[in-house]
Amino acid sequence: MASSITRLSSIKMSLRRLSWKTQPSQKTSEEVVKPCGGESIRYLLPVELWLRIFEILACDPESMDTNGHNPFFASQSCQERRVQNILALPIIKVCQHWRMLATPMLYQYIVVKDESCLDLLLRTFVDCQRRTCLHVNTYVHRLAVSVQLYTSDNADKLSRVLSLLPNLQIMSFPGSISRKWKGLLSPVILTALSACHESIQVLDFSDSATAPHPFDLRRLLSNTPHLRALTLTRESPRDREDAVVPYLRPLILPELYFLSMRYQSSFPLVPGDQFSSLRCFEFKLGHNSDFSLWRRRLSQYGNHVTAVAVHTGPYRVDMQAVVDMLRDTCPHLTHLSIGPGARWNLPQGLRLPCITHFAVLRGGAAGAHAFFQNLLTIQAPDLQMLRLSSAMALQLALWPELYDQIDSRPFQVQDEFGWPLTSTTLLYRTYG
The missing domain is CATH 3.80.10 (Leucine-rich repeat, LRR (right-handed beta-alpha superhelix))
Structure with a gap:
């Protein structure tokens, strides 16, 4: 019996070594199992249930019974019962x-x-x-x-x-x-x-x-x-x-x-x-002649659209014409993403009324300095978030004076993965 209790205690200690952490938002016994080298997996099972599963391997429940036994029915010795229990039945039950x-x-x-x-x-x-x-x-x-x-x-x-x-x-x-x-x-x-x-x-x-x-x-x-x-x-x-x-x-x-x-x-x-x-619409622009077709489609779909992603590809696209088309067809637009593509630039004084989130996924280093200078001239009074591609974030790290001007604006700046761009992160991107 002492060995059974010791074995059960060791199982409990092993469970605690799995880095189980109780969720702070819920004062319950639900736990989080965090495997080595991986992300947390929320099994959302009470600790008592996990212990009950492993307890089957610790000892035979009948051997722990303190009630009186019928003396007219002899049973196996505790040693034989335990060996049989450990090797066969409990393992099957645990697997089940x-x-x-x-x-x-x-x-x-x-x-x-x-x-x-x-x-x-x-x-x-x-x-x-x-x-x-x-x-x-x-x-x-x-x-x-x-x-x-x-x-x-x-x-x-x-x-x-x-x-x-x-x-x-x-x-x-x-x-x-x-x-x-x-x-x-x-x-x-x-x-x-x-x-x-x-x-x-x-x-x-x-x-x-x-x-x-x-x-x-x-x-x-x-x-x-x-x-x-x-x-x-x-x-x-x-x-x-x-x-x-x-x-x-x-x-x-x-x-x-x-x-x-x-x-x-x-x-x-x-x-x-x-x-x-x-609410969310994503499309690709091939050349300027596509504007009429997409305008017809947006006029039919865009009454309630709040987020638009425009893929430009390798074509030269007039960004002001794109923004004007979206403003005319999507009156409730607040989130705008443009790119990826390397053959387009932001015009000076780009008007982005009502836009709160603006993602610029432009690639390539050609014309990056002029791009950031024009970025400082955009007219977006409601802008809260500016998201740049990783390539443009790396280019921004090369011009601290431009970053200081962008950082002084009231909106936040992030990379395409959602990481904030600060002086520390830009320094890390530059020198590793």
Whole structure:
């Protein structure tokens, strides 16, 4: 008995050595496990529960029973019972506990890279459907399937997998590693996805090597009423927009909050589209002739938009024309991000009315001094935060007199990762 108590005490001491820290905001027994070399993982389990799990390995509960035993039923000696208990039953029980605790976390995000992974995932879900004690498919909230598998050959497998995910919220379409596969997503897969899920909130095509056809995409979106974020970075098939739009039905997505599109063909503009909750819009400018197309789109989408990110790429763009277009089409705009791109500059006296957060993600050292001089002339009375790219922050460190002038302004200055730019951090960037 003394050895059992000693073993339990050692387990408690080992738990304390894991750097468990009680959350200061909540005066409860919830703990934070901080693994070595990694970020904190909040398991949010009471200490008593962790101790109860490990206590099974410490001793046999029956051997600690102080109640009287029936003398007519002889039992094994404590020594034999303890050996059997330590080697078999408690280890199995602890593994079962760990599996129950880890299953919701392990199945929240699933990545399927090849056909063998797809077959294994389907078998796992089918087996779990036959059991009544464990339904791992209900824990899946995010699924990423390589676009190489979005073909007619795997349509049946993917359709069955999607039909077994009632709580799927995030769907992404990562491209192949070689980036050589540029086929279209199979309409059968998108149809299965739209037919099975009204719980989808995020559709991410940002890492995909292809894009769906506008017909198939709108059919999918029409069956996702709770969609909150849509990201499209690839160009759709080059059909004439005036030939495609008349056959596309308007979309009503009342919960769509974020829309990112790099090309006009990725998501053709259809009169009647209603995105009443759209607040964040991201697009790419190719050349000045694109202004008329984006102006039409922003006139339809921008009534409630508060944040806009403009990707310029390698093209020369008139920043004042961009700001004027946004001011005319987005009356509630407060957050503006421009870049990345190296072939544009800020004009003198750039007018930014009502802008509170301004991100300038300009790269390259060419013309950096003139850029900062013009930055000092911007007219932004409500500006609270100025965010610079890492390349521009490094250039700013080379001109202390310019930094002193920028630092004297009433707004804060950060790099693109959110770190404040002070004299100390700039000195570190310069001399390491």
